[in-house]
Amino acid sequence: xxxxxxxxxxxxxxxxxxxxxxxxxxxxxxxxxxxxxxxxxxxxxxxxxxxxxxxxxxxxxxxxxxxxxxxxxxxxxxxxxxxxxxxxxxxxxxxxxxxxxxxxxxxxxxxxxxxxxxxxxxxxxxxxxxxxxxxxxxxxxxxxxxxxxxxxxxxxxxxxxxxxxxxxxxxxxxxxxxxxxxxxxxxxxxxxxxxxxxxxxxxxxxxxxxxxxxxxxxxxxxxxxxxxxxxxxxxxxxxxxxxxxxxxxxxxxxxxxxxxxxxxxxxxxxxxxxxxxxxxxxxxxxxxxxxxxxxxxxxxxxxxxxxxxxxxxxxxxxxxxxxxxxxxxxxxxxxxxxxxxxxxxxxxxxxxxxxxxxxxxxxxxxxxxxxxxxxxxxxxxxxxxxxxxxxxxxxxxxxxxxxxxxxxxxxxxxxxxxxxxxxxxxxxxxxxxxxxxxxxxxxxxxxxxxxxxxxxxxxxxxxxxxxxxxxxxxxxxxxxxxxxxxxxxxxxxxxxxxxxxxxxxxxxxxxxxxxxxxxxxxxxxxxx
Amino acid sequence: xxxxxxxxxxxxxxxxxxxxxxxxxxxxxxxxxxxxxxxxxxxxxxxxxxxxxxxxxxxxxxxxxxxxxxxxxxxxxxxxxxxxxxxxxxxxxxxxxxxxxxxxxxxxxxxxxxxxxxxxxxxxxxxxxxxxxxxxxxxxxxxxxxxxxxxxxxxxxxxxxxxxxxxxxxxxxxxxxxxxxxxxxxxxxxxxxxxxxxxxxxxxxxxxxxxxxxxxxxxxxxxxxxxxxxxxxxxxxxxxxxxxxxxxxxxxxxxxxxxxxxxxxxxxxxxxxxxxxxxxxxxxxxxxxxxxxxxxxxxxxxxxxxxxxxxxxxxxxxxxx
Ligand SMILES: Nc1ncnc2c1ncn2[C@@H]1O[C@H](COP(=O)(O)OP(=O)(O)O)[C@@H](O)[C@H]1O
Ligand SMILES: [Mg+2]
Numbered sequence: 063x064x065x066x067x068x069x070x071x072x073x074x075x076x077x078x079x080x081x082x083x084x085x086x087x088x089x090x091x092x093x094x095x096x097x098x099x100x101x102x103x104x105x106x107x108x109x110x111x112x113x114x115x116x117x118x119x120x121x122x123x124x125x126x127x128x129x130x131x132x133x134x135x136x137x138x139x140x141x142x143x144x145x146x147x148x149x150x151x152x153x154x155x156x157x158x159x160x161x162x163x164x165x166x167x168x169x170x171x172x173x174x175x176x177x178x179x180x181x182x183x184x185x186x187x188x189x190x191x192x193x194x195x196x197x198x199x200x201x202x203x204x205x206x207x208x209x210x211x212x213x214x215x216x217x218x219x220x221x222x223x224x225x226x227x228x229x230x231x232x233x234x235x236x237x238x239x240x241x242x243x244x245x246x247x248x249x250x251x252x253x254x255x256x257x258x259x260x261x262x263x264x265x266x267x268x269x270x271x272x273x274x275x276x277x278x279x280x281x282x283x284x285x286x287x288x289x290x291x292x293x294x295x296x297x298x299x300x301x302x303x304x305x306x307x308x309x310x311x312x313x314x315x316x317x318x319x320x321x322x323x324x325x326x327x328x329x330x331x332x333x334x335x336x337x338x339x340x341x342x343x344x345x346x347x348x349x350x351x352x353x354x355x356x357x358x359x360x361x362x363x364x365x366x367x368x369x370x371x372x373x374x375x376x377x378x379x380x381x382x383x384x385x386x387x388x389x390x391x392x393x394x395x396x397x398x399x400x401x402x403x404x405x406x407x408x409x410x411x412x413x414x415x416x417x418x419x420x421x422x423x424x425x426x427x428x429x430x431x432x433x434x435x436x437x438x439x440x441x442x443x444x445x446x447x448x449x450x451x452x453x454x455x456x457x458x459x460x461x462x463x464x465x466x467x468x469x470x471x472x473x474x475x476x477x478x479x480x481x482x483x484x485x486x487x488x489x490x491x492x493x494x495x496x497x498x499x500x501x502x503x504x505x506x507x508x509x510x511x512x513x514x515x516x517x518x519x520x521x522x523x524x525x526x527x528x529x530x531x532x533x534x535x536x537x538x539x540x541x542x543x544x545x546x547x548x549x550x551x552x553x554x555x556x557x558x559x560x561x562x563x564x565x566x567x568x569x570x571x572x573x574x575x576x577x578x579x580x581x582x583x584x585x586x587x588x589x590x
Numbered sequence: 591x592x593x594x595x596x597x598x599x600x601x602x603x604x605x606x607x608x609x610x611x612x613x614x615x616x617x618x619x620x621x622x623x624x625x626x627x628x629x630x631x632x633x634x635x636x637x638x639x640x641x642x643x644x645x646x647x648x649x650x651x652x653x654x655x656x657x658x659x660x661x662x663x664x665x666x667x668x669x670x671x672x673x674x675x676x677x678x679x680x681x682x683x684x685x686x687x688x689x690x691x692x693x694x695x696x697x698x699x700x701x702x703x704x705x706x707x708x709x710x711x712x713x714x715x716x717x718x719x720x721x722x723x724x725x726x727x728x729x730x731x732x733x734x735x736x737x738x739x740x741x742x743x744x745x746x747x748x749x750x751x752x753x754x755x756x757x758x759x760x761x762x763x764x765x766x767x768x769x770x771x772x773x774x775x776x777x778x779x780x781x782x783x784x785x786x787x788x789x790x791x792x793x794x795x796x797x798x799x800x801x802x803x804x805x806x807x808x809x810x811x812x813x814x815x816x817x818x819x820x821x822x823x824x825x826x827x828x829x830x831x832x833x834x835x836x837x838x839x840x841x842x843x844x845x846x847x848x849x850x851x852x853x854x855x856x857x858x859x860x861x862x863x864x865x866x867x868x869x870x871x872x873x874x875x876x877x878x879x880x881x882x883x884x885x886x887x888x889x890x891x892x893x894x895x896x897x898x899x900x901x902x903x904x905x906x907x908x909x910x911x
Contacts, residue, residue, distance in 0.1 A: 338706070
């Protein structure tokens with residue numbers, strides 16, 4: 063095996079050199095959210111009575127359980143912290159690992175850089191090994207930072223360490239799973255997409271399992287990391303499952319690596335058509351062709367989130383009935399109100415996820431530009447204005463479709479478990495009300511693309527900011543300005559709240575203004 | 591796009607195809623174009639030569655309206671490259687230096703797309719070029735080699751009925767057979783009256799194809815003229831072994847840089863005076879002889895020394911057309 067690992071050391075340094083900004087930014091952002099909410103939660107729930115109130119409301123909320131995981135140790139500060147930040151820490155570490163492994167394996171191959179390196183004294187497994195070592199080390203470091211953040215906020219050391227380890231373990235599992243995808247799939251995008259789909263399924267399995275309190279949670283790597291029950295009856299052994307799976311996945315990836323060619327997956331790409339279909343004749347056709355598969359995946363993913371929440375509707379009703387605190391807390395119409403609040407928060411979360419689609423779709427032009435493909439299209443007669451228009455329309459309509467998928471998924475699943483399909487249209491309409499806020503994020507992406515094309519990270523930061531405010535805003539009192547900055551704050555939370563036209567119209571105007579500024583910049587600036 | 595009226599076809603024969611004067615383009619601290627001049631007449635095949643990083647691609651991208659120049663003027667087919675982009679692009683085709691294709695589109699789809707963006711597909715020509723360049727249109731772009739990606743872009747450009755072809759180092763990934771096919775295509779395009787700007791760093795290719803040549807360095811024109819005019823200022827390197835020692839060689843006025851190693855002599859001679867030198871050598875009993883035209887690098891280093899300014903002055907005297 064050593065022969066196949068020759069050169070790993072040099073490649074390790076190369077990976078570290080290339081990621082010396084990127085990985086620290088991931089780690090800093092995730093641990094800052096954890097540590098920041100730690101301090102805020104410590105201030106918000108200083109006494110046992112206040113924590114009991116939290117446990118009785120948030121801890122019983124099915125929407126929160128579906129997203130955050132089972133409520134363990136909510137009578138402790140650490141338990142509340144984990145409940146509030148597990149989503150950020152787990153999805154953060156999983157995505158960090160996913161992107162890092164793809165970036166340093168298949169993306170390198172797609173760009174032809176691997177061949178250059180492989181032609182020197184570098185073993186077949188060296189790239190994979192270097193990518194995995196760096197990714198797992200980064201996950202461990204992130205785990206330490208997360209644990210440190212909790213300890214600084216005042217949580218118990220043992221539980222903090224356990225939660226940090228659980229975070230790192232998920233990163234290692236995701237690194238291994240992604241490494242396998244990188245061997246099997248025909249290209250980097252497909253590899254990242256497949257690993258992302260696996261992560262989404264893992265999330266859905268544990269969401270349903272956690273709310274139903276069924277064994278389904280154990281089918282999910284995220285579940286293993288949650289089942290350590292930090293700050294409750296703590297146990298380390300679920301992490302052994304993570305460890306075994308990570309190791310097995312790595313071995314499988316290494317075995318597959320020697321069975322395929324550099325630059326090709328085990329799944330061979332099918333030959334394409336000799337002639338272009340009729341629709342592929344303009345900037346519009348190109349945009350649609352580039353984005354249609356992506357939109358399809360987002361529709362599937364966000365629709366799945368809707369279906370997941372919708373399928374939990376009966377449990378929500380039961381929980382409300384069994385829990386007298388709810389009625390005390392929320393008043394007489396608690397049952398109906400909570401059901402609606404649950405549906406509204408499902409739509410709100412879906413819209414926050416759809417914002418990531420809007421940003422990536424809006425920034426898609428940038429990768430076309432840096433690869434030189436945009437230049438070919440423009441030189442062949444498409445105008446910048448047409449290209450921009452196509453991009454704006456595909457992004458705007460794509461956002462509608464993605465958000466609508468959440469509403470329909472939620473409604474249909476709700477109907478399936480409660481037998482009441484009457485709400486489908488109402489939920490679809492409620493979902494559409496979220497669209498203008500998603501468009502604002504798309505507008506931010508277009509503004510960045512047109513005015514500061516190198517600063518794509520800004521648009522992503524805006525989307526991440528909205529997610530943090532939207533998700534943690536219930537438990538943490540962010541400064542008013544910060545909350546107001548997120549467009550999602552202004553959306554009427556239908557069906558729990560009634561429709562109000564003013565904020566919706568204003569958001570559309572803001573989105574239009576940002577988009578117009580971006581398009582104006584794009585038609586004037588240098589391309590490439 | 592708020593373009594003015596498309597340049598009318600009546601002006602087509604009078605305006606030069608490309609007219610660039612004093613063009614400056616900076617990227618941060620890099621001055622990619624530093625007062626570039628470039629003229630290409632209609633119907634001409636014009637070689638655009640320069641070492642790597644001299645600004646060839648940047649100049650072409652300004653002509654395509656992708657980049658906005660910081661100073662100077664550029665006219666293309668009688669129009670403004672930026673404001674008339676849409677109208678101009680229907681009349682030209684472009685092959686980028688680095689061809690990147692959409693990984694999940696087939697080569698055939700890319701060719702169709704490019705042609706349709708320009709206005710339509712010439713079926714006969716498309717089929718003929720696919721055949722001549724031996725290109726499989728059903729392969730997805732991620733499966734193409736660099737040379738094949740380049741061929742996709744070349745077929746897309748050559749299949750279109752346009753007045754002007756802007757080719758940025760179009761043969762850098764082609765094998766010799768395909769290179770020959772490409773040269774044939776350029777000859778045909780010229781016979782059809784098209785104008786071609788061919789950027790390259792390979793002097794031999796330019797010599798085989800071009801009427802006029804512009805040589806740039808560090809974003810400036812250092813030499814321009816017809817190929818004939820260029821030959822006056824180029825020198826051929828000759829390495830020869832003769833039965834009797836070529837003693838007089840060093841004293842011949844057009845010969846420079848004589849180096850003797852054993853019984854072999856190596857020297858440079860003005861290409862204009864090759865004949866007299868070869869006659870002299872023949873009298874000495876030639877045992878072996880190799881000659882090669884100067885590479886671009888040698889042209890710069892030997893002919894003009896290292897300073898572009900000096901080269902500019904020389905060029906001004908040499909390159910009048
Ligand atoms: N987008 C860009 N950003 C920064 N520098 C650039 C950019 N494009 C070109 N350059 C620089 O401008 C100079 C000229 O480049 P280029 O026109 O590509 O040369 P050539 O095509 O003759 O090899 C080089 O020094 C190159 O590094
Ligand atoms: Mg170039």
